[in-house]
Amino acid sequence: MxxxxxxxxxxxxxxxxxxxxxxxxxxxxxxxxxxxxxxxxxxxxxxxxxxxxxxxxxxxxxxxxxxxxxxxGPGSPEWNVRADVVARAMRLIADGVVDREGVPGLAAHLGYSTRQIERQLLAELGAGPLALARAQRAQTARLLIETTALPMGDVAFAAGFTSIRTFNETVREVFALTPTRLRERAARGRPAGASGVLWLRLPFRAPLCPGNLFGHLAATAVPGVEEWRDGAYRRTLRLPHGHGVATLRPRPDHVDCRLSLTDLRDLSTAISRCRRLLDLDADPVAVDDLLRDDPVPAPLVDKDPGRRVPRTVDAAEFAVRAVLGQQVSTAAARTHAARLVAAYGEPITDPAGGLTHLFPDPRALAGLDPDALALPRSRRTTLTGLVAALADGEIDLGVGGDWRRARDRLSALPGLGPWTVETIAMRALGDPDAFVATDLGIRVAARELGLPATPAALTRRAEAWRPWRAYAVQYLWATGDHPINRLPTE
Structure with a gap:
């Protein structure tokens, strides 16, 4: 634009x-x-x-x-809705890949040469991957300067700078203030937080409907990994340099975010994943305007505008949970996931709440005993096949992955039908046009609204909602009386 x-x-x-x-x-x-x-x-x-x-x-x-x-400010919606290489690169940079692995690492994730990546980013964004990562480091440094009492040397290295000199020069150049002056200005409004614990505001584009967003996350929360406590959704985070706990509470004009991190180098990655989880970089006005053009969803949009797609902080985790949730109730899916967590998850301590584990990653689950799972035999086979494919890298569900290739490889696994693949595409891959036409709740809503009830006919009818069909799903689900549609009452 x-x-x-x-x-x-x-x-x-x-x-x-x-x-x-x-x-x-x-x-x-x-x-x-x-x-x-x-x-x-x-x-x-x-x-x-x-x-x-x-x-x-x-x-x-x-x-x-x-x-x-x-x-x-809010991030650009463009990088979350596009599937091309530039958008994939931007999502990876936001996740901290350049700081951890350099530009060659970024290129390797995308399957291009470093020269190709640099040329494409320069052509479209006016800056290469190093400049984009530098801008992110500056933002991370500002958060640490303003919200913690860390010594400036620790701030510099936690934000990803390789030297104090570079840190000082970058902060002065970007913000026209020294790091010390930035901290002094912030201290006028509020005291700095303790080292390792940060309070910050996650901005978003209005409107936002917290009921569907936080209600969904709370209703499907896996005990030990997620919880709803004191009006906030809390969950554990597996991060590149350690782990963390995110506490997210909806406010009228922002999401209040508290991050407890074992390594402050993970700050920018944690923020990026929380924003992705809550779909905070969406453009709800563009989405709702398109859906209002259709007389069927228009009243649903007018009733509660700004619905987001509840996503995930860990795509592999969500894929496993999607398989566990096949053809069972929300409560049963939570129970199955909780058993996996207790048996294979990594224990953590949570002084502020009741979180106990990180969700097990695919490598930890690769050795699970299928016979120990209280699941039908066919679903055990599906789960072990998915876990093996994720652990071996045959399927890439990461932020920089190719959505079409991921869909194709998921579909090739035994037991993964359209519902599971599209659910993973919607919530794990972040495809805004994913559409779960075979979902029971969607079919019930379609019938009540006078829409075609068969998956094929409904998919044809939903062409009018492209490229925002994943958001249309949220509005269709809202027609049902289910906890995913409302904030918990504690």
């Missing part, structure tokens, strides 16, 4: 927050870049420049606005 100057100017003049994250506006006379909704008086059109990413604006010599804090 950034190359459509007229549209960008209109968004800046109207201070339209819906476009935060879609592009960034810079002012050549001040050397500052902002989000479109920045409250300052818009500059003259001839002094505006537009960029597709914060990294591109920084690389062009602009520094972040101290008032609208463009580094703290």
């Amino acid at each position: 950034y190359d459509d100057v007229e549209r960008c100017v209109r968004a800046v003049r109207s201070k339209d927050a819906r476009f935060d994250g879609w592009f960034f506006g810079a002012v050549i006379t001040t050397g500052i870049y902002c989000r479109p909704s920045c409250p300052v008086v818009p500059p003259k059109v001839e002094n505006m420049r537009f960029f597709p990413s914060a990294a591109a604006a920084q690389q062009a010599g602009f520094r972040a606005c101290k008032r609208c804090r463009p580094d703290a």
